Amino acid sequence: MKTASMSETIFALATPPGRSAVAVIRVSGALALAVPAAFGAAPVMPRTAHRRWLKDAEGALLDDVMLIGFVGPASATGEDVLEIHTHGSPAVVEDILHHLAALPGYRLAEAGEFTRRALDKGKTDITAAEGLVDLIAADTNLQRRQATAQMAGSLRRPVESWRKDVISCLSLLEASIDFADEELPDTLEEQIKDRIQYILDEMKVGLTASRRGEMVRSGLSVVLAGPVNAGKSTTLNALARRPAAIVSDRPGTTRDSVEVSLEVSGIPVVLTDTAGWRQTDDPIEQEGIHRAQQAATQADLVIIVVDGTQTGWADQALTISSWSEAEIFILVNKQDQGLQDEEHVLISGNVPSANVMSISAHEGTGLDAFESRLEKFMADVNVQSTSVILTRVRHRQALAEAVHHLQASLDLSAPDQTELVAEEFRAATMALSRILGQIDVEDVLDHIFSSFCIGK
Known part of the structure; x- marks a missing residue:
């Protein structure tokens, strides 16, 4: 504009x-x-x-x-x-x-x-404008609540408070530089450090939970992965309650991703069925497996479906779980045909025992318990346990930059480094100001307002 x-x-x-x-x-x-x-x-x-x-x-x-x-x-x-x-x-x-x-x-x-x-x-302000964009685009009640909260200042208030506190600490620090010959309180430096440490701890908590707001806003990416003929497509169809994916006894039927949109506990979910994993010389099937690995790497949640009647299913699950650092669920399928007892093998892995469940995708048994467990996971995502909810990558990046500079200021403890500490405070203040749209904002504004309708 x-x-x-x-x-x-x-x-x-x-x-x-x-x-x-x-x-x-x-x-x-x-x-x-x-x-x-x-x-x-x-x-x-x-x-x-x-x-x-x-x-x-x-x-x-x-x-x-x-x-x-x-x-x-x-x-x-x-x-x-x-x-x-x-x-x-x-x-x-x-x-x-x-x-x-x-x-x-x-x-x-x-x-x-x-x-x-x-x-x-x-x-x-810019955060309220972003909240308005999200409100217009909201498909679920949870998205609406998060968007209206941001419009009302749920992001602006804590960020503005942190910014003002850092500026206050900067003012005290600059006073100690400008009036070095004056008698200032001996505890001034310690007071500044304690205040910065408190601000930093709050920011880190918000940063740790930063993906929650983004998940609610953009939806959760859930990937179904597993060896061939484990029943991933049958599981997808059962969860979607419609025949979204082709099901066949022939190995390698699913060669490209199949996506289904769901809503779980107020969060939109994109559930993706991927190609089955196995050793193969077929270049098309190899590409499908490569894409499955990429999808798992980028997912917020990975559901590994294995054929529990086959010896070695636990090792297969551990191998596939290494593809992603996201939350992992393991569904041991074909419960109706009798399962191989290999859960003890999973002890060495990083998957909690509560996330390993037996099901029969064909008969539907065990799926209700899995869906309840999935809803609990979503409910944990929904919990607002921090003073700030970040809804965009730019929020997270700016807050991470502010955390970096404040941490660097605490690491500069020598008395002769006061001016360097002040510079770190200024950099942190600028990073927080970017969240509020107070500097370097034109490109961000053009991007935000381009997604509005004409009359808004």
Whole structure:
């Protein structure tokens, strides 16, 4: 968005296009409250609903509408705003938009421009704008709750608090540099260190749980992996409750990934069935196995399905579990045919015994218990155990940078390194400021607002 364009009066349809009972057209800018006169209607009083007939350039009636005006800065965008509540006829909406476009000084808004103007006028902040994006895109109740919390300041408040505390410590430190000859408290340096350590500990807790907010926002990537003919595709179909994947007794049937979207405990889940693992000379099958390994590496959760009737299933599970550092579940399939007792082999692995379960994907036995265990895992993801929930990679990267600089400041303990400590404080402050959109923000803003609808 160009700065020059921000001075123009913009308009856009704020409700979904198509036929409806009511449609809302928003206008924002210096000429917003002149719109009624441009349609041959009487002016409106601020914050009062007025019923008016709108006319086109030839004086023909367009529609019987409701007009509501807001005088800036007491408006959503901080500018003068007019809302036109018209009947939701596509023909009516199109005629009003065309009439507005023909007026001098008015233009159609760009994607997200109303919210961008609100940001520029101090009516919102970048984290709240990101929360609004997430609210518009929310598919689950949990996503909605997280998005509205961020809009209300759940991210901004703790980050702003940390930033102010670091600045306070920086001020004290710079005072000790500038007034080195004065009598300052002997405990000043220790007080600063204790405060920074407290801030750092809080940040580290937030960083440790940073993937939780991203998982809720973007969804959980769950990969089904395992040896050939273990029953992965049957398990996928059972969990999806529909025949999403082809099932066959022939080894190597699944050669490419099959994805199914689910919702578990309020979190959207993409469940991916991958090619079965085995030693093979078939280049196509080898590529499928390679892709399965890549998918497991990038997954948030890996479900390993093995054929429990085959000797060596535990070793196979341990081998596949080494593909990923994510949470691992092992489903020992074909319970109805009798299982080989090899669970003791898994003791040497990194999979908790509670994550190893026996099932029969064909008959459906054991799947209810597994789904309950999966829901518990999701519920643990949902727990807000930290003072801050990070929902984007940029939040996590900036917070990690701030943690790095504060840790570096604590490692600089010699009295003659005070200026270096101050520099680390400044760098940490800048990293936190990036989360709040106070520096280096233009590229981030353009990316955020490009995902909005035109009238938002």
